[in-house]
Amino acid sequence: MRFLGAFLLDDLTHGIVWSLAQLDDGLLADDQSLDAESHNLETYLALPRSAPNRQLLELTAAGSSWWGSAFCAQYIERELEGAGEIPVFWTREQRGAEAAPWLFFRHKIDYLRSTGRFADGGQATSRVFCVPEASVLRTERYERVLLLLAVALMERYGIRVRLVADSAYTDMDGVAFIPGQKAVVANWVRTGEALWAASTTSSRGDLRSYGTxxxxxxxxxxxxxxxPKSRLEELARFLDIDWGWVTTRCRAVAEQGIASLVRTRSRLLTSDGVEDALSFLGTFAPRI
Structure with a gap:
């Protein structure tokens, strides 16, 4: 009975199944196209800036997201190689559908883990989200739960998450920023007709703007x-998610294992991220 109770259909389980089904189906449909295009990755990475049009490839929404995300992750990794200072990051995801790739894309998990190398003497890197209240009000709770899980995953890997609710920052670039040195711009969320928009700048004006x-x-x-616990609890409150409910449900699902609920099929996906996020949030559940 405990096993059955863990997988009751609610906003937590629905959000996980809903997001994974869309990503899995889309990536399986695009697998050959993405594999065939992979040889062009080095060409794009070598360019000082790039913003290829979506019409270059006939991809599903999931395939376009994966391709843009995979490129941006590698581009940032390459541009930050050998960085002597800890960068800070700004990410453009505002809704659960946009944040779900952090939980399931295999390269996203590797990317998050790799940011641990920037920690120095206990100082962690940070990642900023801009989520206006209007965006929260327009979003169903199962999507808000996905956003909470994605942030929990980042905190799990030692990344200090900040959240800005001011809509004036909605169009801020996705960027990895080293103050006084460089800004690595890598957008793949809400980029219009482009699969991604990537460039690196050391212009004083640009660095001043990003620094501000x-x-x-x-x-x-x-x-x-x-x-992390207090920050995640504050985020749950902002997203109108009951803290006791979500942490208790995360603990129940984590104890049974996500594979008992869903399994990934695409080679480009993994359940490791959502497993880690569920386990981490579950540690904060009240003990009865």
Missing amino acids: AFGDAQQIDILTGSA
């Missing part, structure tokens, strides 16, 4: 807690 945005984010961050 990150400084503002630190000042108006609504996740003010000093520890």
Whole structure:
């Protein structure tokens, strides 16, 4: 009975199944196209800037997201190679559908793990989200749960997440920023007709603008807690998700294992991310 109770259909299980089904179906349909296009990756990575049109490839929404995300992850990794200072990141995801790739794309998990190398003497890197209240109000709870899971995964890997609710920052670039040195712009979410938009700049004007945005984010961050638990609890409150309910449900599903609920089919996906996020949030569940 406990096993059956863990997988009751609610906003947690529905969100996981809903997002994985869309990603899995799309990537399986696009597998040959993505494999055939992979030989062009080095060409794009060698360019100082790139923004290929979506019409170059006939891909599903999932395939376009995967291709843009995979390129941006490798582009940022390459541009930050040998960086002597800890970068800070700004990400453009605002909804659960946009955040779900963090939970399931295999390269996203590797990318998050690799950011651990920037930690120095206990100082962690940070990642800023801009999620206006209007976006929250327009989103169903199962999507908001996915966003919470994605943020929990980042905190699980030692990344300090900040959240800005001011809509003035909605169009801020996805960027990896090293103050005074460089800004690695890598957008793949809400890029219009482009699969991605990537470039690197060391212009004083650009660095000043990005530095101001990150400084503002630190000042108006609504996740003010000093520890992951308090920040995630503040995020749940902002997303109108009951903290006791979501942590208890995460613990129940994690204890049974996500493979008992869903399994990935595409070689490009993994359940490791959502497993880690569920387990991490589950540790904060109240003990009865």
